[in-house]
Amino acid sequence: MDKLFGILVFCSLVFSVQNAMIESDSATLPKIDAWWGPEDGKSDQDTSIRQFRIEFKNEMIEDLRYRLKNHRPYTPPLENSNFTYGFNTKNMENWVNYWADSYNFTAREEYVNKFPHYKTKIQGLDIHFMRIKPEVPEDVEVIPLLIVHGWPGSFLEFYKAAPLISEAYEKTGFAVELIIPSLPGFGFSSAAVRKGLGASEIAVVFRNLMQRIGHKTFFIQGGDWGSVIGASLSTLFPDEVLGYHSNFAVSYALGTWATWFGAFPSKAFQDLIVQPSMANRLFPLTTVFLGTLAESGYMHLQATKPDTLGVAIADSPSGLLAYLLQTVSGATRSTNKNKEDGGLYDHFTQDELLDSLTVYWMNNAFVTSLRIYAESLNVRNVNAGVHSIKTPVPYWSLQAINELRYLSPAMLKFKFPNFLNQTILDDGGHFLAWEMPEVFSESVLTALTAFRNVNSKQICKVEL
Numbered sequence: 001m002d003k004l005f006g007i008l009v010f011c012s013l014v015f016s017v018q019n020a021m022i023e024s025d026s027a028t029l030p031k032i033d034a035w036w037g038p039e040d041g042k043s044d045q046d047t048s049i050r051q052f053r054i055e056f057k058n059e060m061i062e063d064l065r066y067r068l069k070n071h072r073p074y075t076p077p078l079e080n081s082n083f084t085y086g087f088n089t090k091n092m093e094n095w096v097n098y099w100a101d102s103y104n105f106t107a108r109e110e111y112v113n114k115f116p117h118y119k120t121k122i123q124g125l126d127i128h129f130m131r132i133k134p135e136v137p138e139d140v141e142v143i144p145l146l147i148v149h150g151w152p153g154s155f156l157e158f159y160k161a162a163p164l165i166s167e168a169y170e171k172t173g174f175a176v177e178l179i180i181p182s183l184p185g186f187g188f189s190s191a192a193v194r195k196g197l198g199a200s201e202i203a204v205v206f207r208n209l210m211q212r213i214g215h216k217t218f219f220i221q222g223g224d225w226g227s228v229i230g231a232s233l234s235t236l237f238p239d240e241v242l243g244y245h246s247n248f249a250v251s252y253a254l255g256t257w258a259t260w261f262g263a264f265p266s267k268a269f270q271d272l273i274v275q276p277s278m279a280n281r282l283f284p285l286t287t288v289f290l291g292t293l294a295e296s297g298y299m300h301l302q303a304t305k306p307d308t309l310g311v312a313i314a315d316s317p318s319g320l321l322a323y324l325l326q327t328v329s330g331a332t333r334s335t336n337k338n339k340e341d342g343g344l345y346d347h348f349t350q351d352e353l354l355d356s357l358t359v360y361w362m363n364n365a366f367v368t369s370l371r372i373y374a375e376s377l378n379v380r381n382v383n384a385g386v387h388s389i390k391t392p393v394p395y396w397s398l399q400a401i402n403e404l405r406y407l408s409p410a411m412l413k414f415k416f417p418n419f420l421n422q423t424i425l426d427d428g429g430h431f432l433a434w435e436m437p438e439v440f441s442e443s444v445l446t447a448l449t450a451f452r453n454v455n456s457k458q459i460c461k462v463e464l
């Protein structure tokens with residue numbers, strides 16, 4: 001048995017090496033100075049960093065209220081369907097009325113401006129970011145951390161965690177400056193005007209953002225697409241990234257998948273790639289994959305026909321609300337689909353969910369946010385192979401029990417040979433910083449402490 005497993009692992013290693021070689025031959029790695037804005041904007045090489053205040057303008061609010069109030073009747077849900085057919089329309093009036101009548105735009109505008117916001121031009125894009133500097137005594141060392149959100153998230157996910165991370169120096173001995181950008185086409189960052197801005201290319205944009213701010217080296221935290229972007233950034237600029245903490249395990253290294261598929265037939269094989277206590281997060285393979293298949297239809301649609309979906313949603317705040325909140329519900333707990341209200345109120349406040357929707361709505365960012373799927377999940381990107389190339393950057397994995405995917409250390413080491421350690425949770429879901437800010441912050445601080453204790457150049461051997 002062990003012999004067979006050994007052969008399997010050996011083959012998968014050979015394949016991944018071969019794969020990496022073939023891929024790097026034909027690779028179209030992202031270009032450091034690719035231009036994503038209008039061609040005629042190239043003469044504008046403004047490198048200033050501008051302060052920026054988010055405004056919920058009256059005109060936007062009036063128009064939004066009008067659309068919320070003037071929707072056609074929602075189709076009643078099927079009996080006992082709860083959220084299993086998607087957003088249950090029995091909840092729609094409550095949400096729509098709350099957004100139109102009770103959501104306090106003035107108070108929420110104050111809330112979203114609680115941290116300092118900036119914009120700067122990078123590669124033809126106007127990139128929005130928060131820069132949260134800790135207020136600490138002068139002799140406290142301050143380290144920079146880039147936090148990258150995903151879909152359908154935003155910079156707003158980190159409002160509760162930010163102060164817990166940035167000013168914990170009495171416990172950790174260091175303080176943290178947070179740089180939290182909006183992905184291009186999300187929030188207040190402008191969108192590309194041409195094809196090709198996928199996760200690896202966004203990694204380059206954010207690396208250039210960090211250089212612009214003056215951080216030659218920095219740490220990264222990422223979840224969802226932010227996790228893919230963080231992995232790309234760590235792969236493309238290993239000398240600049242001092243450590244990478246991720247709450248969404250991603251590795252497209254062939255070894256990761258080969259061990260997973262190779263190990264499924266036998267418990268003995270499984271024990272070699274995952275601790276027995278964690279095995280139920282990976283196996284039975286059919287349960288895990290059927291579960292993923294049932295919940296990931298949106299991904300295929302967004303990766304192939306984002307603009308069609310965009311036309312419908314751009315006109316309808318109820319449509320935006322149902323589409324985004326159903327995803328938040330499902331990604332937070334798979335069991336939320338069996339609740340009439342989608343379990344949304346169990347984990348988040350109505351106001352904070354509506355803050356996020358308001359930001360998507362006012363920037364008309366729905367369709368531009370979907371395009372990251374089309375630009376990343378495609379043959380060009382697979383051929384470029386950035387996601388399967390190993391990175392020596394020290395890595396820390398935070399794995400919530402309800403996260404969409406679990407990968408064991410042995411599997412992640414094919415991508416992150418310098419895997420330091422992990423935080424395993426028996427609670428929590430996909431939007432962890434939003435849902436459990438204390439737990440999230442604690443893991444980030446533990447990881448940052450560990451990163452500071454290792455030589456970032458040291459490359460560990462892959463061992464199972």
Ligand SMILES: *[C@@H]1O[C@H](CO)[C@@H](O)[C@H](O)[C@H]1NC(C)=O
Pocket residue numbers: 104105106107
């Ligand atoms: C909305 O919030 C503002 C600012 O916090 C406050 O002054 C105002 O009274 C609130 N409006 C309502 C209707 O509660």
Ligand SMILES: *[C@@H]1O[C@H](CO)[C@@H](O)[C@H](O)[C@H]1NC(C)=O
Pocket residue numbers: 080081082338339340341
């Ligand atoms: C639907 O949700 C209600 C309340 O959230 C729950 O009591 C009921 O069991 C659910 N029905 C199904 C079929 O899951």
Ligand SMILES: *[C@@H]1O[C@H](CO)[C@@H](O)[C@H](O)[C@H]1NC(C)=O
Pocket residue numbers: 421422423
């Ligand atoms: C990894 O983290 C766990 C829990 O945080 C801890 O108990 C363990 O000692 C750590 N392992 C190493 C090698 O640092």
